[in-house]
Amino acid sequence: PPARSDRPAAHVPSMDAYRSMYRESVEDPDRFWGRIAAREFSWETPFILPGDAAASASAIASKPDAESHANGNATTAAAAAAAPAAADPTKVTSQQSNFDVRTGPVAIKWFESSRTNLAYNCLDRNVHERGLGDNVAFFWEGNNPEQASKLTYRQLLDRVSRFANVLKSFGVAKGDTVGVYMPMVVELPIAMLACARIGAIHSVMFGGFSHEAIAGRILDAKCKVIVTADGVFRGEKVIPLKHIMNKAIEHCAEQGFAVTATIVLAHLGNLPEEEKRSLDRDWLKLEAEASPDCPVEWLEAEHPLFMLYTSGSTGRPKGVVHTQAGYMVWAATTFKYVFDYHPGDVYWCTADCGWITGHSYVTYGPLLNGATSVLFEGIPTYPDAGRCWQVIDKYQVTQFYTAPTAIRALMKFGDEIVARSSRASLRILGTVGEPINPAAWLWYFNVVGEGRCPIVDTWWQTETGGFMITPFPAATPCKPGSATLPFFGVVPALIDSQGREVEGEGEGSLVIKQSWPGQMRTVFGDHKRFEETYFSQHKGYYFSGDGCRRDEDGYYWITGRIDDVLMVSGHRIGTAEVEGALVGHEGVVEAAVVGYPHDIKGEGIYAFVTLAEGFKFTPELVQHLKLDVRENIGAFASVDIFHEAPALPKTRSGKIMRRILRKIAAGETDIHSFGDTSTLADPNVVEMLISTRPGH
Ligand code: ATP
Ligand code: MG
Numbered sequence: 001p002p003a004r005s006d007r008p009a010a011h012v013p014s015m016d017a018y019r020s021m022y023r024e025s026v027e028d029p030d031r032f033w034g035r036i037a038a039r040e041f042s043w044e045t046p047f048i049l050p051g052d053a054a055a056s057a058s059a060i061a062s063k064p065d066a067e068s069h070a071n072g073n074a075t076t077a078a079a080a081a082a083a084p085a086a087a088d089p090t091k092v093t094s095q096q097s098n099f100d101v102r103t104g105p106v107a108i109k110w111f112e113s114s115r116t117n118l119a120y121n122c123l124d125r126n127v128h129e130r131g132l133g134d135n136v137a138f139f140w141e142g143n144n145p146e147q148a149s150k151l152t153y154r155q156l157l158d159r160v161s162r163f164a165n166v167l168k169s170f171g172v173a174k175g176d177t178v179g180v181y182m183p184m185v186v187e188l189p190i191a192m193l194a195c196a197r198i199g200a201i202h203s204v205m206f207g208g209f210s211h212e213a214i215a216g217r218i219l220d221a222k223c224k225v226i227v228t229a230d231g232v233f234r235g236e237k238v239i240p241l242k243h244i245m246n247k248a249i250e251h252c253a254e255q256g257f258a259v260t261a262t263i264v265l266a267h268l269g270n271l272p273e274e275e276k277r278s279l280d281r282d283w284l285k286l287e288a289e290a291s292p293d294c295p296v297e298w299l300e301a302e303h304p305l306f307m308l309y310t311s312g313s314t315g316r317p318k319g320v321v322h323t324q325a326g327y328m329v330w331a332a333t334t335f336k337y338v339f340d341y342h343p344g345d346v347y348w349c350t351a352d353c354g355w356i357t358g359h360s361y362v363t364y365g366p367l368l369n370g371a372t373s374v375l376f377e378g379i380p381t382y383p384d385a386g387r388c389w390q391v392i393d394k395y396q397v398t399q400f401y402t403a404p405t406a407i408r409a410l411m412k413f414g415d416e417i418v419a420r421s422s423r424a425s426l427r428i429l430g431t432v433g434e435p436i437n438p439a440a441w442l443w444y445f446n447v448v449g450e451g452r453c454p455i456v457d458t459w460w461q462t463e464t465g466g467f468m469i470t471p472f473p474a475a476t477p478c479k480p481g482s483a484t485l486p487f488f489g490v491v492p493a494l495i496d497s498q499g500r501e502v503e504g505e506g507e508g509s510l511v512i513k514q515s516w517p518g519q520m521r522t523v524f525g526d527h528k529r530f531e532e533t534y535f536s537q538h539k540g541y542y543f544s545g546d547g548c549r550r551d552e553d554g555y556y557w558i559t560g561r562i563d564d565v566l567m568v569s570g571h572r573i574g575t576a577e578v579e580g581a582l583v584g585h586e587g588v589v590e591a592a593v594v595g596y597p598h599d600i601k602g603e604g605i606y607a608f609v610t611l612a613e614g615f616k617f618t619p620e621l622v623q624h625l626k627l628d629v630r631e632n633i634g635a636f637a638s639v640d641i642f643h644e645a646p647a648l649p650k651t652r653s654g655k656i657m658r659r660i661l662r663k664i665a666a667g668e669t670d671i672h673s674f675g676d677t678s679t680l681a682d683p684n685v686v687e688m689l690i691s692t693r694p695g696h
Contacts, residue, residue, distance in 0.1 A: 010340050010474030018475045018485075025488035026514070030095055033489065033517055037111060037329050041368075042125045044298040047114035047325075097515035100540040106531050110326035110517045111301040118305060118328045119197035120296045122367035123157040132370045133157075139346070139395050140186050143233045143378035145387070151186050153370070156193075159186075159287065161294035164194040166286045170225050170261045174199035174297055177307070179223030179259075181205045181214060181245055183232030184377040187265050187283065188353045189363045191227045192306070196324075199297040202306045203319075206354025207232060207239060208652045213678040214248035219257055220319060221307060221524060227283075229265040230275075235382035238268075242275050249277075301325035307524045308356055310462045311651045312679035314545060314561055314659060318533065319524030320356075320462045327360075327465050328368065330518025334466040334487060335365030338456050339399045339428055340473050346425070348374035348391070349401040355653050356462040357432055361401060365466070380406050385413035389421035389448075400448075401430035405590075405654040407440045412589050412612055415447050423448065428473045430456040434655055435558045437580035441480035459483035459558055461544065463534070465518025468492070469556050481580065482555045489516045492556060494548055495538050497572075502550070507572070509562050510548035511541035547574055564658050566595040567603050571636045575658065578639070581632035582607060582625055587615035592648050592656045596641070596665040604640035605629075606665040608648060608689070617644040641665070643694055649686050651679045664689050 012018050025032040037047065096109045127133040133154035140149045151159075172178060178200050182188040184207070195202040203221045205214050218226070226249070231240045242264060249259045264271070265283040303324045309317035335341060347366055351357035366373045374395050380388050380402075388410065392400060410418075429449050436444075436457055445455055454473040460466060468490050469483040476484050486492050493501050494508030502508045519542070523530040537543040547559040559565070559574025566573040575593045582591035590610040598604030609625070611617060622642050629637050649660045663674050669690050677683065 008342055010472075011337050012340075012472040012475045015475050015477075018472050022486070022488055026491050029489050029514070029516075033095070033110070033329060036333055037325075040332065041116065041121050041328065042129065043114050043116045044296075045113070045115040047111040047301065095515060095517075097519075099515060099535065099542060101531055101535050102539050105527075106535050108326075108515055108519050108521050109302055110329070110515075114301045114325060115298040116301065116325050116328070117197065117199075117296045117299055118324050118364065118368075119160060119193045121328060121332075122193060122196075122364065123153065123160060124296065126153045126367075126370045127157050130370060135370065136372045137367060138186050138189070138373055138375045140375045141377065141391055141394075143235070143382065145383065145390070149186070156186075156190070156367075158292045159190050160193040160197060161292050162287045162290040163187075163190050163283075164197045164294045165290040166263065166283075167194055167200060167225065168198060168294075169286075169290070170263070170281075172198065172200050172225050174299070174303075175201065176225075177201045177203055177221040177223045179203050179205060179214075179218050179221065179226045181207065181209075181226065181228045181241060182265070182353075183207050183229055183234075183239075183241065183267060184352060184375060185229070185232075185265070185267060186375060187229070187267075189367075189375070192353070192359075192363055193367075196305055197294060197296060199299050199303060201304045204306070204308060204354055204359070206352055206652055207241060208234075208352075208354070208681065209244075210678070211244045211247035211251065214244065215251040215255075216678060217309060217319075218248060218252050218259065219255055222257065224258075224260045226259055226262045227265075228262060229267040229283075230271040231268045232377065233268075234377075235379045240275070242271055246275060246277060249279075299324050302521065304521070306359065308359060308462060311355070311653045311655055312676060313651055313655045313657055314563055316676040317679060318463075318529065319526075320520045321522045321524050322359075322465055322518070323521055326517035326519070328364065330466045330516065331360040331365040332368035334470075334518070335361060335371075336369050337472060338458065338467050338470050338487070339401070339430065341366075341369050341371055341399070343370070345398040345427075346372050346374065346395050347399040347401075348376070348395070348397045349430075350376055350380065350388070350406065351401070351403070351432075352653075356465075357401075360466050380410060384417070385410055386417045386420055389418055389423060392423055392426060393421050396425040398425055399428045399430065400426060401432065403433035403654055404431055404436040404440055405434065405650070407431065407436070407444050408583065408590055411440060411443045411447075418447050423450070426453050428456060429453045430458060432458045432460070433653065435560065435576040435580070436481060437576075437583045438480040439580075439584045445480070454478060455480075457481075457483045459546075459556070463520045463544075464512075464516070465520065468512070468516075479551075479555055482551070482557045484555050486556075489514075492548075493541065494550055495541070499538065505550055505552050507547070507549040507559065509538070510544045510546045510556070510558070511538055512544065513541060515542075549574075561658070564594065566593075566605060568595070568598075568605060569601045569636055571634075573605070573633065573637055577633055578605065578607065578629055578637060581629045582609060584632070585625055585628055587612050587621060588625070590648060590656075592645075592658060592661055593639075594658050594662045594665050596662070596667075598640065601640075605637065606641045606643065606661075607639045608643045608645040608661055610645050610648060617642075641694055643689070643692070645689055645692075647682070647685045647688070649689070650681050652681045653679075654681075660686060661689075664693060667693070 459469040595603035
């Protein structure tokens with residue numbers, strides 16, 4: 001493909017550039033983040049840069065009223081960026097965090113004393129200060145390939161302002177929670193941004209959730225106002241969102257909690273009479289009648305922006321809380337550097353807004369950068385498995401971001417279907433959600449990217465707000481399966497079984513040593529759970545829950561969840577490594593490995609495998625797989641039991657739920673004893689595996 005000669009140099013062009021920026025970011029985080037925050041965002045009340053009050057971010061306007069912003073006389077703090085390091089060490093820092101439960105309550109605070117608004121930075125700033133009003137914010141691509149639309153930044157600002165006024169008319173005010181249960185249509189980010197604009201806290205619930213899961217989340221967050229739609233098609237399946245929401249609201253009522261309004265988008269436009277309720281209000285009608293004039297609510301830096309539940313891979317989901325300023329700086333900065341975003345790029349992330357990836361890298365990160373994105377309603381296999389590649393060609397996508405589970409699924413359909421598309425526009429490929437096995441990485445790199453697009457394997461969590469360990473596409477030499485090196489400001493460490501930090505090469509529990517702006521601030525309504533879950537295991541560190549290996553080049557390799565690490569005859573074995581060896585075989589599409597009690601070894605290795613079409617579960621195949629694992633890992637890693645699994649229990653975000661497989665491997669048969677299953681995508685899979693357990 002022709003090289004784009006007009007393309008500016010990468011933001012991080014070399015390893016030397018990465019190293020020097022990284023060094024500053026961890027040695028002087030206040031200054032590093034203070035400078036970025038001042039230069040790239042608008043603040044109504046500035047925060048104070050350490051040691052240099054004069055060089056701190058200047059205010060947007062002395063009087064924060066809608067008029068002055070619309071006139072574009074807001075100013076950002078460009079001058080601050082150029083200010084030299086000041087000699088006066090007065091510590092008025094951009095950060096005041098305590099990580100260590102021994103020295104007091106855990107408190108994470110960034111850019112304190114300042115006021116800003118994330119929605120202002122996504123919209124007004126781009127329209128009124130940066131001249132991007134006519135740029136496309138979202139290309140919307142429907143489930144049906146014939147349905148598509150687009151929305152510019154100016155149109156988005158108008159719709160968000162109107163919808164914010166609609167929310168206000170239902171009594172939603174600063175600090176109130178709003179439940180959002182929507183398909184992937186532009187109204188979903190509109191609802192999120194409208195909340196952010198008025199200081200309401202959104203709680204987005206994944207469109208694939210059941211009514212029980214929805215009810216639990218509404219009750220937990222006490223969402224009086226609900227934003228939803230009649231329904232949506234995903235592939236050929238219809239999801240009757242309103243029907244599910246009605247049941248959830250009834251359930252809440254039985255628990256004594258009353259929802260006061262449901263704002264319903266007529267997306268399919270054929271809501272049956274029996275699904276209509278007296279609380280329902282028509283979204284588009286209200287929006288059309290509302291004023292487009294909605295002054296920004298200026299918010300303290302630490303004002304909560306949203307709450308979002310983790311996927312539930314390891315247990316009961318946690319209601320993670322992120323805040324206006326720190327999260328804003330983190331989502332925007334990670335997006336800019338890791339996708340090396342430049343004007344003219346068209347970016348596409350396939351994640352649903354119901355997950356953190358859809359918050360940070362469908363909605364906030366791209367919009368804060370003034371980027372153009374594709375918002376996709378459908379699924380990668382509808383109408384056929386070539387959909388992603390067609391969409392890439394249709395919009396000339398430059399950055400494509402998806403999950404290993406999608407890559408493995410598409411890989412199964414073969415290379416030919418990929419080859420039918422051009423994909424010449426692609427520059428960077430990304431992955432997130434689970435460790436990516438080298439075979440899938442190589443297919444993504446060689447077949448999808450034709451060997452010319454760097455892969456950014458981004459390790460992060462709902463809790464971290466954005467990328468933590470990731471390559472920089474123009475700088476970091478990649479190794480298939482490794483998330484490589486830390487992002488700016490991130491100081492990872494590995495803790496061994498004795499509780500000591502591992503020096504150099506080695507393996508252990510992945511922790512983070514100092515605060516970063518995008519760090520979660522609390523578990524909604526349960527600060528104690530926050531401290532217990534993340535700060536009690538290793539005092540003075542943030543505990544990620546993931547296991548990790550560091551190689552001779554300092555690269556990080558996620559080996560799986562700590563809870564999932566196997567201890568076989570005294571050897572620690574990561575589930576990801578065994579699974580990687582299994583899916584390296586051409587006959588295996590997906591594999592999940594767990595331990596089970598074993599008389600001699602302590603723990604035995606139990607492998608669930610999903611075979612590719614045309615392969616049979618024969619003794620020969622099993623023998624091959626055993627050898628593959630032994631060769632890849634070592635003789636001590638011998639799989640004891642193979643279980644053919646036509647499907648695996650996954651969370652609705654597509655992650656394998658090994659905690660459920662552990663129960664099956666241990667011979668438990670009562671699904672009610674399996675713990676929280678509210679985020680399980682298909683409960684039938686569990687029943688099927690229980691009844692096909694070898695020796696059952
Ligand atoms: P819960 O915390 O409720 O068990 P969860 O951990 O699956 O759910 P998320 O925050 O959606 O919820 O997922 C974060 C986890 O996903 C990480 O802790 C890690 O285990 C895994 N992960 C994400 N990206 C990567 C990656 N690039 N490589 C390896 N693992 C990853
Ligand atoms: Mg987690």
